[in-house]
Amino acid sequence: MKADPELMFECLMYINAHYFPVIALSEIAMLVAKYLSDKKDTPNLDQDAAVCLTRHVAELMKLVIFQIFKYSSRKLVTLFAILLTLLTVATVYYNMFLQHPILRLEIVLCCVTSLLMATEMLFGLWFLMPCYKKVEYF
Template sequence: MHHIDAELVFECLIYLNTFYCVVFSTCDTVMTVAKYVSVRKETPNIHWDGAVTFTKMVLEVAKILLFQKFKEERRNESKFLNWAT
C-alpha cells in the first residue's frame, strides 16, 4: 500500500493553479474585451460575462493567497513542534 502525502499533492495543485491562473485570466479577459468591442452587438448578457470573469479571477487569487498563508502557518507550526520536542 502506498502512502500519499496529501499536503504535497495539494501544494503541487496550487503551484499548477498559480501558473495557469495567469494564463486563464489573460484569456478570459481578452475574450470578454473582444466581446465588448465586437462589431456584432448581439451578444446577450455580456455584462454577466464580464462579472463572471472578474469573479473567477478574484476567487482564484484569493484561493492562492489563502493557501500561501496556510502553508506559512503550517511551516511555523512544525518548526515550533520540532523545537519543542
C-alpha cells in the same frame, strides 16, 4: 506506495499559481473581443464580465491566502481553498452552460479549469478527512 494528499494538494496549488495568469488574461481578452465584435450579439456581457471577475478574484484570493497561511494553519487554509474552489466551479459552470455565446477557446479553458479544480477538491478533501495520517518518509 502510499499517497500524500497534502503534498499533492500543494503541488496543484503551485500549478494553479502558474495557470491563473494565463487563464485570467485569456478570459479578459475574450471579453474585450466580444465587446468590440460586430458579428456576435452578446446580450448579457455585463453579467458575463461580473462572473469572470468573481472567478478571478476568488482564485487570486485563494492563492494568496494559501501561500500566506500554509505553514501556520494547514487544515483551515485547505478548507478555505476548497470553499473558494467551489465558487470557481460554479463560475465555470456558468461559462460552459449558461453563457451565450460561448467561444471555442472558452470551452477549452473551462474544461482545463474544471479538471484542475476537480483534482484540487479531491486531494484537498482527502487531506481533510479524519482518517488521513501523514506518511513520514524519513
